[in-house]
Amino acid sequence: MKTFARALSEAARKISDSxxxxxxxxxxxxxxxxxxxxxxxxxxxxxxxxxxxxWTMVERRTAGEPMSYITGRRAFWNVELHVGPGVLIPRPDTEVLITSALEHFEGTAGPARILDLGTGPGTLLLAALDIWPKATGLGIDQSRRAMSYAAANARRLGLEPRAEFRLGNWADGVDEVFDLVLCNPPYVPEQAVTGPGVKEHEPHEALFAGPDGLDCIRAVAPDFPSLIARAGLGAVEIGFDQGGPASEILARDGLRARLAQDLGGRDRAVLLSWA
Incomplete structure (x- = not known):
């Protein structure tokens, strides 16, 4: 016990700068x-x-590497995901997309088909499939490494029979309608200040989206009207100061946009529906 106590004190001292x-x-x-x-x-x-x-892990943390990359795991909603370098680490803020979906489908059987655009390690799709055991879903990402993590996470969580993962550019080639469309696109402006270790370690292509952070939202916006079922929901994560412009971009072809806030009361998602 004393050995552990000394080790923890020394490690905390080393890590404190980062x-x-x-x-x-x-x-x-x-x-x-x-x-x-x-x-x-x-x-x-x-x-x-x-x-x-x-001590090897302590040195990695002292150098600023994210905890989730060092341990190889990250909890999100009700599932634990394996993650690693080259894959975006799930954030608690993203859970607002799940809570919004739960509210939308309250009192119903829930979504039967779910689409996750920019799925990363399977974050939103696997959490949603765990909530709705009769649903099936498709996750799309342009990163082969992310696809590898997503498929492995689905197997480990016992969700592989209900989850399909596809390498692709947003919804290109998708001709199906979904009850729930989830999307956590890159939305950080290129010159934005980020937290410690983010720019240094996490994949830039999963974080940054042009001067105003809206390039990817502009790219995917035209797809939503053809993807969302009439009684369905689309949920797109945004930056806390992007609610107005992101809503204007996404509300098109009859889709109605409204904002959802995170636990801090900040705009965090644009919700899309037909009524």
Missing amino acids: SDTARLDAELLLAEALGIDRDRLLLSPPERDVPDRF
């Missing part, structure tokens, strides 16, 4: 290195030496 949660990071990394959860580490730690792997 993280605002240095002690928590150190605890999570040590638990990962030991193959146990954080509660076990704190309440009933095993009697063994600190693994060398722990």
Whole structure:
């Protein structure tokens, strides 16, 4: 126990320059290195030496690498996803798309067909399929690495029979109508200031979208009217200050746009429907 306590203190000191949660990071990394959860580490730690792997992970975190890349995992909604370098790390803000879908389909059997544009490691599609066990879905992304993670996540979560993943450019070649269309496109302006380690480690093509951050939304907007079923919902994640212009871009051909806010009360999604 004393050995672990000293290791955690030293690790937190090293990490403190690159993280605002240095002690928590150190605890999570040590638990990962030991193959146990954080509660076990704190309440009933095993009697063994600190693994060398722990210090390797501490050095990676000290260099600013995101925790999710180091541990290889990230929780999102009700699923845990495997992630790694080259794949966008799921954010809590994105969960507003799921909560909006739950509200839209409340009192119904839920969506039968789900489309996830820019699926990354399968984030939104797999969370939605876990919520609605009778649904099937399609996830599309232009990144082969993301497709590999998405397929592996679907297998590990037991969702592979209901999830299809396709390499592609947004909805090009898709001629089907869906009850729920989810989309977390790149929306960060090119010159925007990001959090520590984001520009240095996460894939730029999954984050940045032109001078105003709206290039990808402009590119995908024409597809939504032909994708969303008459009683369906489209949910597109946006930056907190993009609600007005993004709504104007997406509200087209009869689709109605309204905004959904995240837990901080900031605009975080444009919701599209026919009525």
